[in-house]
Amino acid sequence: MHEWALAEAIIYTVTEIAEREGFREILSVNVKVGELQQVDLETIKFALTQLKRGKLEKAEFKVETVKAKLKCRICGEIWDFDKDKLDEEVAEAIHFVPEVAHSFIKCPKCSAQDFEFMEGRRMYIESVGGIR
Amino acid sequence: MFDPRITVLEHRLSQVNNIFAVSSGKGGVGKSVIASVLALILARKGFKVGLMDLDFTSPSTHLILGVKDIFPKEKEGIVPPTVYGIKFMSIVYFSKDKALSLRGQDFSDSFLEILAITRWGNLDYLILDMPPGINDATLDVVRFMKRVKFIIVTTPSLLSFSTVKKLLDSLHTSKVEVLGIIENMKIENSSSIREHVKGTRFLGEIPFDPQLEKCFGEVRELLSTEISRKLEKIVDKIIYQNV
Ligand SMILES: Nc1ncnc2c1ncn2[C@@H]1O[C@H](COP(=O)(O)OP(=O)(O)OP(=O)(O)O)[C@@H](O)[C@H]1O
Ligand SMILES: [Mg+2]
Ligand SMILES: [Zn+2]
Numbered sequence: 104m105h106e107w108a109l110a111e112a113i114i115y116t117v118t119e120i121a122e123r124e125g126f127r128e129i130l131s132v133n134v135k136v137g138e139l140q141q142v143d144l145e146t147i148k149f150a151l152t153q154l155k156r157g158k159l160e161k162a163e164f165k166v167e168t169v170k171a172k173l174k175c176r177i178c179g180e181i182w183d184f185d186k187d188k189l190d191e192e193v194a195e196a197i198h199f200v201p202e203v204a205h206s207f208i209k210c211p212k213c214s215a216q217d218f219e220f221m222e223g224r225r226m227y228i229e230s231v232g233g234i235r
Numbered sequence: 236m237f238d239p240r241i242t243v244l245e246h247r248l249s250q251v252n253n254i255f256a257v258s259s260g261k262g263g264v265g266k267s268v269i270a271s272v273l274a275l276i277l278a279r280k281g282f283k284v285g286l287m288d289l290d291f292t293s294p295s296t297h298l299i300l301g302v303k304d305i306f307p308k309e310k311e312g313i314v315p316p317t318v319y320g321i322k323f324m325s326i327v328y329f330s331k332d333k334a335l336s337l338r339g340q341d342f343s344d345s346f347l348e349i350l351a352i353t354r355w356g357n358l359d360y361l362i363l364d365m366p367p368g369i370n371d372a373t374l375d376v377v378r379f380m381k382r383v384k385f386i387i388v389t390t391p392s393l394l395s396f397s398t399v400k401k402l403l404d405s406l407h408t409s410k411v412e413v414l415g416i417i418e419n420m421k422i423e424n425s426s427s428i429r430e431h432v433k434g435t436r437f438l439g440e441i442p443f444d445p446q447l448e449k450c451f452g453e454v455r456e457l458l459s460t461e462i463s464r465k466l467e468k469i470v471d472k473i474i475y476q477n478v
Pocket of ligand 1 (some may be wrong): 259261262263264265266267268269290293295365366367419420421441442443444445447448462
């Protein structure tokens with residue numbers, strides 16, 4: 104499961120933030136994941152609880168999906184990502200590397216593949232809370 | 236907003252001892268051929284080798300090596316499949332050889348994503364096949380892989396060499412180590428770049444071989460070409476005399 108790799112990335116980053124910003128203990132971490140990544144939330148949360156150590160021992164992780172919106176650079180159309188319209192292999196490829204959506208998804212209005220991800224692409228750590 | 240991929244990237248490469256980027260200011264000079272054969276030669280010498288195709292728009296190392304119908308194993312990330320002794324990573328696993336045009340940020344995002352989830356494990360050498368020119372890939376490699384060393388490819392053409400000089404300047408400004416310059420596609424009586432190379436090591440010449448394309452996908456044949464023999468000498472120069 105590549106959710107474990109993502110969870111590990113979160114742990115490394117929060118550990119670094121804790122050091123840099125002088126936290127003694129981290130109590131809460133808010134993570135957003137883009138819908139395009141189609142991350143399994145239960146798996147990633149489980150991985151996070153298994154991997155947390157040291158200053159992160161008591162941290163509660165909140166992981167939420169952000170809906171993916173795409174915008175055509177040619178005609179301006181904005182549309183929602185719909186996983187169910189893709190075949191399984193394509194959905195899996197996008198799950199690993201969301202940008203390959205440019206190989207498979209077209210603007211529903213003008214068929215261009217020159218679109219941008221307005222939101223719901225990336226995973227990021229929104230906030231970190233704890234005791235300094 | 237913190238991007239966890241950037242932190243994890245370093246950890247993913249922590250057991251990789253050397254990273255070599257095969258690059259050029261120009262397209263079509265033989266970067267992909269050289270990167271592929273370089274990886275094969277190092278693997279044949281018994282080193283642990285990885286090859287990553289960073290030409291997301293026009294990946295070609297899988298065609299040179301004849302890699303098909305494989306997909307990385309998913310294990311706490313993705314583990315690159317081993318082909319001919321090389322851990323091989325390419326966007327074709329995901330783009331399925333369909334057209335993929337990526338603008339700047341999209342390139343960087345794919346680059347970070349792949350490197351954040353790829354488990355190379357322990358490698359002596361990771362070879363990067365770079366897209367032509369000084370572009371997103373060059374900038375990202377320099378920015379995110381601080382230990383990278385560049386191998387620059389040119390043809391005997393002065394036009395090609397003039398773009399290489401710009402690339403050298405920009406690498407120099409970014410304080411990136413350059414291992415040297417390879418002159419590819421030498422034909423008899425063609426003028427030599429060697430005498431124009433100043434301040435950078437000239438690693439050697441590789442002849443033009445009209446039969447080369449017949450060897451694509453045939454690794455044993457690829458390794459018995461004159462190109463490989465010349466490249467092997469260059470490899471020895473890089474790895475044994477550079478310590
Ligand atoms: N020494 C050589 N002798 C004969 N043909 C060669 C030699 N080196 C490369 N070629 C041929 O030149 C073409 C370009 O090679 P290659 O794809 O490796 O270049 P590249 O620099 O990676 O190109 P790009 O900039 O498009 O990535 C290919 O068709 C390849 O077979
Ligand atoms: Mg190439
Ligand atoms: Zn459109």
